[in-house]
Amino acid sequence: MGLSELTENSRCDTIKAITTKGEVAMTGFSAYFNGTTVYINGAKKYVVGEILEKILDKRYRELDKLYSECKRYETILRYPEDMREADESEKLFQGAIAFYAKIEQMIANTPPYSSMDIQRDTLRTILNLHNWAFEEDELIDADTEEHYHFYVRIGSNDMEDAELLRDIYKLNDRLKAFATEMRVFIEDILRVKRTFEPFLEKIHSQSRYLDNNETAQVVYDRRDKPYFSARPYERLEPSGVMRLSYEVLWKKKSPELCQYYTFTTLGGYLYIELFKGLELHYLPKKCGYCGKYFLLEAGIFSDYCTREIEGMDGRVCRDMGHRKKYADKIKTNPYWNVYNKAYKQHYARYLKKKMTQAEFAEWADYALELRSKAENGEIEFEEYRVRIRK
Numbered sequence: 001m002g003l004s005e006l007t008e009n010s011r012c013d014t015i016k017a018i019t020t021k022g023e024v025a026m027t028g029f030s031a032y033f034n035g036t037t038v039y040i041n042g043a044k045k046y047v048v049g050e051i052l053e054k055i056l057d058k059r060y061r062e063l064d065k066l067y068s069e070c071k072r073y074e075t076i077l078r079y080p081e082d083m084r085e086a087d088e089s090e091k092l093f094q095g096a097i098a099f100y101a102k103i104e105q106m107i108a109n110t111p112p113y114s115s116m117d118i119q120r121d122t123l124r125t126i127l128n129l130h131n132w133a134f135e136e137d138e139l140i141d142a143d144t145e146e147h148y149h150f151y152v153r154i155g156s157n158d159m160e161d162a163e164l165l166r167d168i169y170k171l172n173d174r175l176k177a178f179a180t181e182m183r184v185f186i187e188d189i190l191r192v193k194r195t196f197e198p199f200l201e202k203i204h205s206q207s208r209y210l211d212n213n214e215t216a217q218v219v220y221d222r223r224d225k226p227y228f229s230a231r232p233y234e235r236l237e238p239s240g241v242m243r244l245s246y247e248v249l250w251k252k253k254s255p256e257l258c259q260y261y262t263f264t265t266l267g268g269y270l271y272i273e274l275f276k277g278l279e280l281h282y283l284p285k286k287c288g289y290c291g292k293y294f295l296l297e298a299g300i301f302s303d304y305c306t307r308e309i310e311g312m313d314g315r316v317c318r319d320m321g322h323r324k325k326y327a328d329k330i331k332t333n334p335y336w337n338v339y340n341k342a343y344k345q346h347y348a349r350y351l352k353k354k355m356t357q358a359e360f361a362e363w364a365d366y367a368l369e370l371r372s373k374a375e376n377g378e379i380e381f382e383e384y385r386v387r388i389r390k
């Protein structure tokens with residue numbers, strides 16, 4: 001049996017061990033859910049939907065290129081099996097360290113990891129734990145990050161040693177599990193950008209909160225299509241392994257009964273957060289004015305956020321957005337255009353005291369009802385235009 005074949009057969013057990021026998025995946029964490037509140041690892045407090053909102057609003061560069069490289073390294077990152085591979089191992093490992101350092105930094109800058117003290121295995125630490133397989137005693141200096149040479153210490157004659165082979169299999173399994181974890185992280189970010197984002201746009205397309213049946217239809221329509229795709233990040237599904245139990249979490253000397261989840265990946269958490277947000281109406285939405293994401297929190301639905309607009313004397317997107325939306329509707333909708341002109345005419349009469357406040361209020365209610373009937377086709381447009389001006 002070849003080295004690659006044995007590594008492949010033991011891969012599932014190795015990945016399972018990484019999440020259940022003491023070695024914690026870099027992207028694994030726990031979350032306590034209590035209503036609309038989430039405690040990551042029992043400490044950092046978030047609102048449901050907040051982490052997803054931050055990731056949607058965050059810009060990640062060259063995700064497709066990173067994903068392609070992740071898949072390539074996942075197939076080639078292993079201890080060399082013959083002298084030809086041994087000659088290329090230095091370039092392979094140095095290139096992998098430089099590449100995965102970028103992803104490790106991405107993880108550190110992505111919530112919730114950005115608020116966590118991550119001290120878990122990286123490719124550098126994995127290789128240092130197995131420095132017996134290389135010529136140098138220490139492959140990476142943790143302080144200077146100096147790259148040492150990766151000359152393979154083990155020759156072809158050593159491959160008859162059963163104990164040595166088991167150590168090599170273990171190293172290769174660790175490398176495989178690490179490379180898989182990094183690829184899944186990039187998949188999780190791609191899923192947010194390529195699947196969650198258009199899904200949320202559909203959910204918010206009617207500028208109101210959908211009821212359960214309407215939400216179910218959007219979910220059904222979304223899930224019905226992507227299973228024909230070979231790309232996992234185009235499917236509305238979680239990644240990794242998650243477990244649910246109920247735990248009591250003490251906060252400010254008071255106990256809180258929480259749903260306690262453990263996740264091996266970011267994608268598992270984001271999936272749960274998305275569907276809890278659908279249930280609670282706590283969902284990220286792109287502002288129709290500034291284009292940034294904000295969190296709807298089950299109050300009055302709005303297409304615009306409350307961020308202040310630079311140079312606008314404290315005005316926020318919500319103020320300017322509603323004005324812009326109204327102005328656009330007047331330009332493009334003839335019923336609203338007629339209504340706007342009539343409104344200005346009657347308001348001018350009120351200001352000139354040709355109408356009382358009560359008369360103006362009565363006309364305003366009548367005009368809205370008339371506009372609604374005209375838009376629904378209950379009265380002809382010309383009749384609407386004449387009647388609203390009276």
